Amino acid sequence: MKLLITCLFVLFSCNPQKQGSSSGSATTSNSGTSSASSLDVESVRKILLENPDIIVDVLDAHPVKILDGFQAAAKKAQKVQQERQKAESFDKPINIALRPDELIRGTKGAPLTLIEFSDFQCGYCSKGFQTVLTLLEKYKGKISFIYKHLPVIGQHSRACAEYYEAIRLQDPDKAMKFHDELYANQGKIRSGGLKYIKEVTAAVGADAAKAEADIKAGKVKARIDEDMAQGRKHGFSGTPGFLLNGVAVKGAYPVDHFVGIVEELKKRGKVKL
DSSP: OOOOOOOOOHHHHHHHHHHHHHHOOOOOOSSBBGGGHHHHHHHHHHHHHHHHHHHHHHHSSSSHHHHHHHHHHHHHHHHHHHHHHHHHHHEEEEEOOOOOOEEEEETTTTTTEEEEOOOTTTTHHHHHHHHHHHHHEEEEEEEEEEEOOOSSSTTTHHHHHHHHHHHHOOOOOHEEEEHHHHHHHHHHHHHHHHHHHHHHHTTTTTOOOHHHHHHHHHHHHHHHHHHHHHHTTOOOOOEEEEEEEEEEEEOOOOHHHHHHHHHHHHHHSSSSO
């Protein structure tokens, strides 16, 4: 409503003759200025509240123009908000303490750290994984990647995460293969369920019986819960969600978006490659 009032105020200010004829007042003062231009927002608000038909008449007369204006203003406001949030994310990056036994792809201790909160049944996460692979190649030797769990999508999301962590306890390389196989065959997770997950566990060479025992022991589940709590604490409610040196990226953005963040980090002197 405030936006509409402001728009109408501008409309009145730009059309003093129309305002004068509708109110019966003079269109100009002795100083030669429009009487409408001297109205403040509160005065216009009062007029509209007392004469709501004015709003209806304007909307009826110019529905498309007004709707287009609102949509353009909303897009502009959204862009401004995103830019503001982006600037704040560089000034106040999100720092997540990494465990000593984190499974790291790429180079441990590299200047770039990419963390992902993901779900094995999330289609956008599959796209995000392709972006991760591209970034690992582009910044080879300069980036480390850590996968964290936010299983919120499908019926078997939690089971996938549990078996991944159980396999990691046996062999990190086998856990990576398990990860890649599931993301390459997400449809089979839906159709095959737990049976398929166990088949992949065996296919990567992991001990399925030991994996099941570790899951039941509770340590694996606690680790996943910890990841989920971290993600939600820092505003990740959907997947995928990324942190590139603490700069948040919510969604499966293309490679260029991440490259832009790296360039901004370099520009601000926050990273040297």
